[in-house]
Amino acid sequence: MKKITSIYKLIPAAALTLAIAGQTACTKNFESFNTNPNELTDSLLKYDYKYVGAFIPGMLTSIYSTVDWQYQLQQNLNADIYSGFMGIPTPFNSGKNNSNYFMMDWNNWVFKVPYDNIMSGWKLVQERGAKTRPDLFAVATIVKVTAMHRVTDVFGPIPYSKFGAGGFSTPYDSQESVYNAFFTELDQAIASLTTFDKTNPGGKAQLKPFDLVYGGEYANWIRLANSLKLRLAMRLAYIKPTLAKQKAEEAVANEYGVFTSNAQNATVHSGNGITVSNSLYVISQEYNDIRMGATMESFLKGYNDPRLPKYFRASALAGGGFKGVRNGIDIKVKTDYETFSPLNIERSTPIRVMSASEMFFLRAEGAIRGWDMKGTAKTLYEEGIRTSFAQFDAGDASAYIANGTAKPATYTDPVNADNNVTAADSYLSTMTIAWNEGDGFEKKLERILTQKWISLFPDGQEAWTEFRRTGYPKLWPVVVNLSGGTVTGFINRLPFPPDEYKNNKDETTKAAALLGGLDNPGTKLWWQRP
CATH class of the missing domain: 1.20.120.840 (SusD-like, tetratrico peptide repeats domain)
Known part of the structure; x- marks a missing residue:
């Protein structure tokens, strides 16, 4: 991986070729699209708002990578098994691997996929449309927060506020700072889309060509932002209970509200000439992993x-x-x-991406905490x-x-x-x-x-x-713990990626100090229950 500050320059050709040529697949063809974006004129790109919206499909299909082996490394061989949902039958690395807390280099992809495809795409939407197409920028921002809260919830501190600012390295932000930024960005996106939804009844057609979730329905994007806000608010219930209550009640009381039916669920699916493939099928049925x-x-x-x-x-x-x-x-x-x-x-x-059932359970938890849900x-x-x-x-x-x-x-x-x-x-x-x-x-x-x-x-x-x-529900500890004593009980996080220590060494070393502990899988994240 290159320096974080230069990653976003790698993305335009893939996203723009995707949007203009109407390819039948999305991120799995990114590497084959590595051509010079300057070959596409701005006048061509502005047709049907592709100048801004072309980057949104690639962002959506990278929340969970649709490249099978990438998803396997991005999530399946860490969070999917740590959750208790799934188990691996394969003795990777002669039986010494993430499943028994012997940390592999796989976590490079937990970091690389969202920075290459989410942060980079969002940066280009910001540069091209933050002022001219605030609706598309708001949608891109919601997608960014949807993806990046997953990254900080794996590592803790991450590069965020200074991403793409230039220079040869990128500083990390504390997890508290990142969460504060999430709330600010979601509030801005909700306000922007609310204004647009009320004043542009025909606006759906402008988002629809790039929307693999709601087909251009701005109201549902606002509900997604509110639902995400409620999820993130609950994350702070033990560390910042006053802020958690405030943001949760705002999300539920918003005129669009959070999800209340399965018809509002957020799923990424095929459409607009793009085939979205679920990588879990291949990992389970073809890899048998x-x-x-x-x-x-x-x-x-x-x-x-x-x-x-x-x-x-x-x-x-x-x-x-x-x-x-x-x-x-x-x-x-x-x-x-x-x-x-x-x-x-x-x-x-x-x-x-997110479902109405989760919102009801979040609200139920808020209710037992005395919040107005x-x-x-x-x-x-x-x-x-x-x-x-x-x-x-x-x-x-x-x-x-x-x-x-x-x-x-x-x-x-x-x-x-x-x-x-x-x-x-x-x-x-x-x-x-x-x-x-x-x-x-x-x-x-x-x-x-x-x-x-x-x-x-x-x-x-x-x-x-x-x-x-x-700490709930009650999960089962590993039988074999190969963490070398860094994990007692259950794994709390993934260490910062090896590529970051190689390419962004000084800032990654500083980031370890933001953890409040060592850069190992036993150190708790900022929002975890004491």
Whole structure:
């Protein structure tokens, strides 16, 4: 990777060729489009607002990379497994890898994908359209925050405010500064789009050619910004509770509000001549490198959850059924575990960015904290379950919601009994489903976070983040910990990328001081629960 300050110069050819030529794929062809952007005249680019909007599709398809191997390194071999959603059957690096906290160089791609494709694209939209096309700039800013909050929630401090400012290196901002910037940017984008939506009833046509999420519906982009604001506000519940309450209540009270139905969900999907491919399909069905997580098996089987066959496919084990792989175990050969349950995802499955069910669970948590979330915790919690069931076509949720006895199940590993989880293990959750108003705050919080965790599948990034923020739901520790003593219990973050120490060394070294601890996977992030 080049210096961060020069990365954005690599992007225009890819984005502009994509928009003008109407290619059938997006980011997976970026490298083949490495041509001189000056060959395209500004007069041509301004046709149908491509001069500004051409960069938005490439940004959208890089929130989660649609290049299969990139997504595998960007998220699947870290957050997806740390969340408990998934487990790996493959003994990468002779069994010493991220799954058992032996940190690989894979985290270069957690950093590289968003800086190459999100920050760079946003910088060009800013330069070309911040004043002339404030609506497109606002959408690009929402996409930027959607992507970059995931990056800071992996590393902590990141280069942000000084990105693209010139020079030979780029300073990092503290995570607190980055979050403050997020709120400012979202508030500005919400105000800008609200004005545009009310004064330009025909404006949809100007965004639609570049919009792979809402087809140009500005109102839904405002709801996405509010929903993202609520998510980020809740992130600060333990570190900045007053600010968290303020921003959460603003998001819910906004005239457009947050998501309240699945029709408003944000997903990146094919359109406008661009084919969006879901990389989880290839990683699961073709690479055979990811399987159902054992923790997910425990919760879904124990609750007799009808979402189980919606999330996963039956295993190829004798007798079939659903079987998950426990993380951080000693895997000798791939054939031992690749017969376990793959993901039930197709190549064409839209890539989910954010859903209404999450908003109901966030509001339920806000309600038990005493915030004005426009509903009671019980009502919002139960609506979150119903909305998730509807999202996955899992039937009527009434009996599930009323179930006050079902608990997560024990786990048996048919390959190695050392990986079993029994009722005697303290980390096996005993949480039930039915709401009980008489429970204390902590039990209510665990109940909300447990159902929220289930509903977030397959977004392991957000699930891992919420576990780190709250400690819920109860996940299982790794069996084999190869962190060299830097991680006790659960991993908290990824170390800064090796390429950053090579190409942005001085600033990356300074950034370590912003962590308040060492640059290792055991150091907590700023917003984590004490």
